[in-house]
Amino acid sequence: MGAFSCDLTGRTVLVTGASSGIGRRFAVILAAAGAKVVAAARRGELLDAVCAEIAAAGGEAQGVVLDVSQEASVIAAFDAAEARFGPVDTVVANAGISLPGSALGLGVDDFDATMAVNVRGPFLTAREGARRMVAHGIGAAGRGRIVLIGSITGHHAYPGIVAYGAAKAAVAQMGRLLAKDWANKGINVNTLAPGYMATDMTSALWDIAKGRRLRESFARRRIMPIDALDPMLLYLCSDASAPVTGGVFTIDDGQTL
Template structure:
């Protein structure tokens, strides 16, 4: 079977759980060698073992994307272990919950440090390496930023989170424009609500169930619902796609 991502190396941040962990497994199944990165290395070891058992290549690396100085060295470690970086998935994120009249400055700072600063410098450090290692010149360079429907929809009690994801969406467009002539494709996904560690407690509550029943299809999405877009934007099909911010929400925002 011809695997579209064979001989590609992908980095996925926030890969210890949720969407990041799922993305890493999907990319590996399509042939990519995958560097899983997160603060909790031990939580990624089972996934690394699973990928290797299926015949793939994977390594786990410790990285807190809020520590900008650590991003470049982590990418260098990934390249040394797996080969030239082709694909960067900036997935690491935090919730930024709190009503505007009550939320602390610390929550604001922590949210933007991960959701915005971590994405910008993750993209920049990846782009530098893609330019240096020849993957951009070969037309293989892909950067995918994970935003949210909060980038363009009002989510009460999540003003800081929404602001951070709106920043990611606009940042994606600007980076795509800056790097267009270097053949680095930069795109973003805005997923709807998928049950993860960040929101499971909410959707188990009465308020969460009320919110769910207010959506046209009255259901949460599954992580697998993002797979087709993920593979399109990280694979050969993205050769002529850049600067796109794609919403996948099962109609939740209709």
Template sequence: MDQTLAGRVALVTGASGGLGAHFAERLAAEGATVALAARRVAMVEARAEAIRAAGGKALALSLDVADPQAIGPAMDRIEAELGPLAILVNNAGVGGQGLALDISVEDWDQTFNVNVRGVFLCAREAARRMMASGVAERGEARIINIASIHTFEPKGGLGAYCASKAAVGMLTKVLAREWARPQIAVNAICPGYIETDINADWFRTEGGQKQLKGFPRRRLAEASDLDAALLMLAGPAARAITGTLITIDDGQSLP
């Protein structure tokens, strides 16, 4: 099987489980050397070990994207141990649940600190390094932000989350415009509801089942449904794709 990402170094944030861990495994399967980052270092180490056991190359590291002082040193380590960074998957995120009249200022700020500021700071630091290393000049620089269907669709009780993901969508377009000349492709994937450990219990409840039956296909999407878009945006096929938001939601956002 052709490994279209052979020789590329990728960083996936929020890679301790769920979509982040899945993205790291898929990139590694395509030949990328992958750095898995999250606050729960024991979990990312287990994920990295699984990739290595399957014949891939992976590094686990602790990173809280809400801490601006931690991002530079984390990328220093990636470059020192793996090589120049070519792919960043900005996946780390939090839910930000709470009605507008109830959510605390602290919870609102935490949602934006992780979902927006963390995305911005990681993207900016990665872009600087991609330009300095020559990765961008070679046309190999890729930044993929993980947004949501709630980038576009409002949802009661998720005001902070929806607003943060809308910000990620616009930020993706702005960064793509600013970094078009240096040839850094910046795009976003906007997934719908996908079954993960975080939401599995909810969708077994009466309320969750009611929500599920409201989807046109009455089912959850799967992480693997994002693979084609992920690999396209991470690899050579994204040469002329930048500033694009790709919705993959199994039709969940249809009226």
């Protein structure tokens, strides 16, 4: 094996949920590592800002409006990516929603919406990516990379997030199963399971008593910065990760200890 490198020059990466939070961070750092980035999300105006930031730093990016829960929208996003940059060889399925609340009061519509975005979404995104990697010979070259974004809530119980936690548990197992299915097709599938981070989704939590108690329960009594996933993400998207598939990588600063 050659020297370790996370240089992504020559790669085209589609990132879902790229308009804010860790998805936005992913798009920016992947572009900085040399990849051409397709930033996909539902909020087009925010994608424009992400792409402008990437361009200002010398990178290449395109924004694509995408609803990951809808198959036609996923297909259209890959079509747009190919039209601009050519075949996508790397997928980061990050899009997700969280609708907290007691399971006793959780509405069926909210439950279904969580599953549609957090489980059906990564499945549709990964499957469409894999289909095209096979069709374009990317898999045959052993260069297919798919990274699903799970969560520590998928394997560690926290109150008030039953639908979200169940969905993230499904994502982790989905990653293992897809890795098994596609192991002989040259496509690696891995899952990142981050702990609580300083993002838009959780920012309000740390200012209330519930959030403060949660933070104090962590071994290091702190929240991870938004760049905590950078090294592992870049590695899993790179040629250096060729022998790594079916993994679930917990990065939580010891929060689940």
